[in-house]
Amino acid sequence: MRSAASSATIPEIDATQAPRADHCRQRRFAYFHINVIAKGRRFGRHIVMVNWANFVSQVFNGLALGALLALISSGLTIIYGTLGVLNLAHGAMFMLGGYAGYVAYTYTGSFIVAVAAGSLFVALVGILMERIIIRHFYDRPHEDQLLVTFGLGIVFVELARLVFGSQSQIVPAPPLFAGITSLGFMFYPTYRLAVVGIIAVALTVLFVVLYRTRIGMIVRAGIEDSVMVDALGINVYRVFMIVFGIGAMAAGFAGIVNAPVVSLTPGIGDDILVQTFVVVVIGGVGSFPGAVLGGLIAGEIISITSMFNPGYAYVMLFAAMTVVLVVRPYGLLGTKGRE
């Protein structure tokens, strides 16, 4: 019934076109054939890419995607946890890290210099942003904070567009990590493997700073109760500035480390920002371990869903967030009172 109905809409090719005549005769069959595929998809018999090799590949890829999301999200979450400011310019800082690194790479040809430049530049931007603007917004309503960070994000993106244009820029992977590696069950870009390692090291450093140093202890105390920290005679504003710098640096570092994986455009942070929010919400707002866990969960959701139906990969991410919000409103590792 369905094939009959759709055969009525067959585009007819002008039969006088001699070279295409045989093409024309087979057209009906072709339509039937496609229809079967389309129908299969409609009834869930979509050409699903589920097999053992692909499953292992996707689980691994989810880990790699998740590591990146974890790093960016951890920056967002420690800023929010400590300062109570939801930094909507965080995606733009991710982007700035990439471009700062790109400039450094263009002048020096060294990837290590690029990573250092990208991270430090964004850390500096973060510190300046906190001192000059954000500081005046701590006592203002949340809406004002959202608006000012959102506005700053737009300014950063458009400045990058003004300087570099919309066409994408490429930072090549360092020669050491160029090419493809065979993992037995699949081929995977060598640099992406390296990124997993680099991010693992970065997250470990962040963990050590937050959990094994005095400043980290103050930051964590600030996340729990910043008023009490202030009351204990600690200069909370200095801590805020450092935290903002560290959070921004995490985004900038992720931006330049991720640059060889993607190509840089001024809008690169916009889509990441949305995913980062999802990660933070899933993991628990203000929780560093939550950001890491949320990042990995998000990466796996995107990757594994794509195996069954790629069209739902990002949809499922939001579905998961909704479920988490219903079951655990403060996120998997969040606690009440942090928000």
Add this chain to the structure above:
Amino acid sequence: MTKKIGDRGIYSLVSRRSLLQGGAGLIGGTMLSGGISRPALAAEMPPIGTWPDGSKGDSVFIGASVPRTGTYAVQGEDELKGYQLAVAHINEGNELVKQISPKTKKGVLGKQLKLGVADSAAKPNEAVQAQQRFISENKAVMITGGTSSAVAVALNKLAQREKVLFVCGISGSNDTTGKDCVRYGFRQNFFGQTAAAAITPVLVKAFGKNKKVAYMTPDYTYGHTVTKSMQDNTATDGWTTVTDQVSPLGAPDFSSYLLNVANSGADILVNVNWGHDAVLSIQQAKQFGVLDKMKLVVPYQVPFLARETGGLMQGVYAATDYWWTLEDKFPLAKMFNAAFEKEYGYKPEWGAENAYISFVHWARMVEEAGSFYPPEVIKVYEKEETIPSLVGDVYYRKEDHQCVRPVIIVKGKEQKDMKGKEDYYDIVEIVPGKGLMQKPDAFGCQLGDYT
């Protein structure tokens, strides 16, 4: 007697003339045209949309909503350059415009064009909001926009509702002049179906029959219709789909899709993604080794793709509206390239060409109609008159308002064969449009009313 003239309206110029000869004489004639035929005109042409308010002054306004941010920013900016050049050329009565629209002197019907620009970010709601403003505040006589067929389809609907002409920008979906076509919308660039019909024989000749194909499809009207057209057209030669990786517009990473492609056992990767999605997915396909295993095909060429992917388009086939080396064959293309390069410093790509020619075609139609009154302009388009374009003669089909124009098949040049830094493609074939066209109602086009 005057009542009789009024009834016949503006279409009865000949009988009016004979009537004048019959009795009224010269003075009476002047009185008739000055005093009586005007109310008659008003009776036949009641105000509609922004007419006559939009064309009362000495300039008319055109609203353009192109993506200047987001995934399609590069292509939108390029489109905008084409519009700006067209407006400048029409306003100054440039020689190239006169070749396409012989009645043009300066401006359109003597009125200068003013172009209002808004960023659509390739989002239908933002485009519609901006255009609604251009229509109500600036009394736009024509609107344009595209790059994202989702935007084109939304603006189609707005144009029909507001009764303001929509001269479509970049839009490759089969829906734009198919299922979602409107009386007030016109499209110069071709259907995804047309691209597929043109490129399929070339692909089969190059790669053979019975191939396994992996598709990458952006998740909206353009992606779905182009992928379906490619599947339909290649199926007769035994090409089968082994996987179709649907991704959202502006996906930040394609790794999970590409792993599925890599594990699909396909011979050919047909990448329907567009704008930066195309750039990123092709670069990452290279990173994942997919391009070493499979032949890449880009059924609907993306402006700047070859520049941005840095060599990855070498040997890749694509169907396109325009490539600048066509200037060897078409003198108007040569004039356009020269003017564009002088203004912007690089060779134009098809987004700019499409923008330019669609505006000049509109200017021609209005000049021919002798009025901005939209139903009259539409009727001139619907005459199916053969008119010049930058790639030879074309016409707009009256049943679906689709321009019937050649499809250019290109193949990415190898680095060593490139003469100059912008010599990215070889022209493989210029396929005449007519033989590629499906029946006008094949995609369910119902144009709707004039008024």
